[in-house]
Amino acid sequence: MTTPENESAVDEERIVWQGRFITTKQRGTWEYVSRARGIKAAVILAIDEGHVLLVEQFRVPLGQPCLELPAGLVGDETEDEAMEAAAARELEEETGYRAGRIELVGEFHSSPGMVSESFFFVRALDLEKVSEGGGVEGENIIVHRVALDEVKAFMAEKRAQGCAMDAKLLMLLGPELV
Numbered sequence: 381m382t383t384p385e386n387e388s389a390v391d392e393e394r395i396v397w398q399g400r401f402i403t404t405k406q407r408g409t410w411e412y413v414s415r416a417r418g419i420k421a422a423v424i425l426a427i428d429e430g431h432v433l434l435v436e437q438f439r440v441p442l443g444q445p446c447l448e449l450p451a452g453l454v455g456d457e458t459e460d461e462a463m464e465a466a467a468a469r470e471l472e473e474e475t476g477y478r479a480g481r482i483e484l485v486g487e488f489h490s491s492p493g494m495v496s497e498s499f500f501f502v503r504a505l506d507l508e509k510v511s512e513g514g515g516v517e518g519e520n521i522i523v524h525r526v527a528l529d530e531v532k533a534f535m536a537e538k539r540a541q542g543c544a545m546d547a548k549l550l551m552l553l554g555p556e557l558v
Contacts, residue, residue: 414496422467423451426504433475436522448546450474467502476513480506
């Protein structure tokens with residue numbers, strides 16, 4: 381049965397524009413964005429001896445730096461890349477920490493009213509610092525190793541400095557929100 385809430389769901393999906401990483405689509409009157417070529421993302425929660433690893437980098441769409449959990453694309457360079465391998469690769473590139481193992485928490489959607497993209501949320505375990513991190517050429521990532529009991533204050537400090545906050549950081553605040 382088609383209702384006003386789902387009538388666009390039965391319409392044919394139409395690609396409006398496609399770039400290397402992003403595709404804009406329309407289904408009925410609904411416009412949204414997806415990752416091109418079925419690419420997914422991995423978001424990494426890496427806690428090392430009571431400290432969480434966070435990254436800060438300038439984000440063009442925001443026009444300002446953003447504080448985030450380490451993350452990256454799965455399959456952007458190699459079509460058959462395993463999610464765990466991509467998460468481990470991205471963690472090491474961005475933070476300089478190598479994970480002994482990656483544990484899947486689940487698949488999530490960040491802004492389902494506008495973006496069809498999903499991401500795999502993983503835990504990085506058995507961490508070993510192997511380099512300074514900072515990302516690949518041109519990323520200019522700043523790595524922060526923050527004590528878990530100081531995350532709230534650190535986020536407030538970075539916000540006061542003009543840093544945007546990725547919504548996924550909310551999970552680090554836990555019960556303090558209620």
